[in-house]
Amino acid sequence: MKRSFLLLTLFCALCLVHVAVHAQPDVKEQDLENNKAFQRADALPNSMATFRDIPIKAVRSFKNSWQYVDNESWYKVPDGYRARFIQDGVLYLITYNKRGNWLNSMRQYDETVLDREVRSAVKTVYYDYSIMLVEEIALPMKPLTYIIHMEDKTSFLNVGFRNGEMVEMTEINKL
Numbered sequence: 311m312k313r314s315f316l317l318l319t320l321f322c323a324l325c326l327v328h329v330a331v332h333a334q335p336d337v338k339e340q341d342l343e344n345n346k347a348f349q350r351a352d353a354l355p356n357s358m359a360t361f362r363d364i365p366i367k368a369v370r371s372f373k374n375s376w377q378y379v380d381n382e383s384w385y386k387v388p389d390g391y392r393a394r395f396i397q398d399g400v401l402y403l404i405t406y407n408k409r410g411n412w413l414n415s416m417r418q419y420d421e422t423v424l425d426r427e428v429r430s431a432v433k434t435v436y437y438d439y440s441i442m443l444v445e446e447i448a449l450p451m452k453p454l455t456y457i458i459h460m461e462d463k464t465s466f467l468n469v470g471f472r473n474g475e476m477v478e479m480t481e482i483n484k485l
Contacts, residue, residue: 357385357386358383358384358385358386359384359385359386359391360384361384363386363391364384364391364406364410365391365406365408365409365410366410367406367409367410367411368390368391368393368406368410368411368412369410370410371406371410371411371412372393372404372406375404376393376395376402376404379395379397381395381396382394382395383395387405389405389407389408389413390405390406390407390408390409390410390413391405391406391408392404392405392406393406399419399420399423400417400418400419400423401417401418401419402415402416402417403415403416403417403418412450413449413450414447414448414449414450415447415448416445416446416447416448417445417446418443418444418445418446419443419444419446420441420442420443420444421440421441421444423444424441424444424456424458428456428458428471429441431471431474431476432458432460432469432471432476435476436460436467436469438462438463439460439461439462439467440460440461440462441458441459441460442459442460442461443458443459444456444457444458444459445457445458445459453472453473454472455470455471455472456470456471456472457469457470457471457479458470458471461484463484464483464484465481465482465483465484466480466481466482466484467480467481467482468480468481
């Protein structure tokens with residue numbers, strides 16, 4: 311009787327350790343509320359990558375560029391690997407190819423972080439629209455590109471901005 315009780319206790323303890331090791335990290339409800347704008351990036355069907363899978367060149371490049379970041383998560387994406395982290399309320403997505411070379415960086419944030427000149431240019435033309443989300447894309451040897459997601463009472467509008475030029479990308483009427 312004592313032996314079966316001891317085995318049962320040991321089995322339960324091992325199960326709890328297994329669950330604790332493989333459990334998902336806690337996500338606070340407040341974090342979800344604060345990051346509703348970042349749901350587009352989170353919805354990507356990427357799988358978590360282990361450090362063994364990630365090319366050392368990518369990890370070194372990331373750590374050289376982002377020395378003070380220690381809360382990043384790495385994901386496997388079709389072109390290679392992506393590091394994801396949030397710093398000062400801005401979501402960063404840094405993508406490297408399978409050989410560890412930097413492909414692009416994307417930042418997602420709200421209107422308050424947007425560059426004043428870009429914001430002024432957009433708001434001058436689209437003064438009735440509210441800026442909901444900004445995606446800032448950096449590519450090698452290309453100027454910064456902004457994709458600005460806006461809405462007004464009747465529609466959603468996406469505008470691209472690069473080198474001082476604005477282009478309407480999509481407009482969707484609300485029902």
